[in-house]
Amino acid sequence: MSMADDVTAHPEGEPDIRPGVTPDRTWPLYEVFVRGKRGLNHVHVGSLHAPDDHMALHNARNLYTRRNEGVSIWVVRADAITASSPDEKDPFFAPSGDKVYRHPTFYEIPEDVPHL
Template identity: 85%
Template sequence: MSMADDTTAHVEGEPRFDGTPKAVWPLYEVFVRGKRGLNHVHVGSLHAPDDTMALHNARNLYTRRNEGVSIWVVRGDAITASSPDEKDPFFAPAGDKVYRHPTFYDIPDDVPHL
């Protein structure tokens, strides 16, 4: 089987590969929620031609031992993040709102488990 045949072979039920070179595939960030976890944790990145293939590849790469119950794949260019260099001006507005801090409230003695 030639390289051209490899890119066009298709298994029923699996995503179809369109032959686009890997160098132009978008980067996806992968988040997995473990069986004992309550939230998704960033576990790595991968390149894939589309969302479906990214999800399949993430499953195969990051949950090989059945340690996950949920996977998120997010295109890297769809993520907007704050810069660590701008942390002071970005998060400073919360500093003057003391009512948002847990120390602002007195917990009554009759409230259990706090």
């Protein structure tokens, strides 16, 4: 059975991959972030493969919010994420050490300010 026998084309030109058939192309990896009902920020909950952004969002909803615990979902292609390396943490974060005004000990609290 050839790949041509396993894939049929839709009118839009998108291939219809039948269950159990592995296409010769792999779907991109998406990272999934969910914001909970009580949370103010999105939290990384996992990863999934999907053919496009729309399907990634729907699959993430079905996979990671089954009990209605989320109010918002972000899906981001993993290859679109730029991150620092843990091996480079010292040179990457060291520049903030020379900005002493960012540390609370830099400021003197006046005597007439209560409860600080």
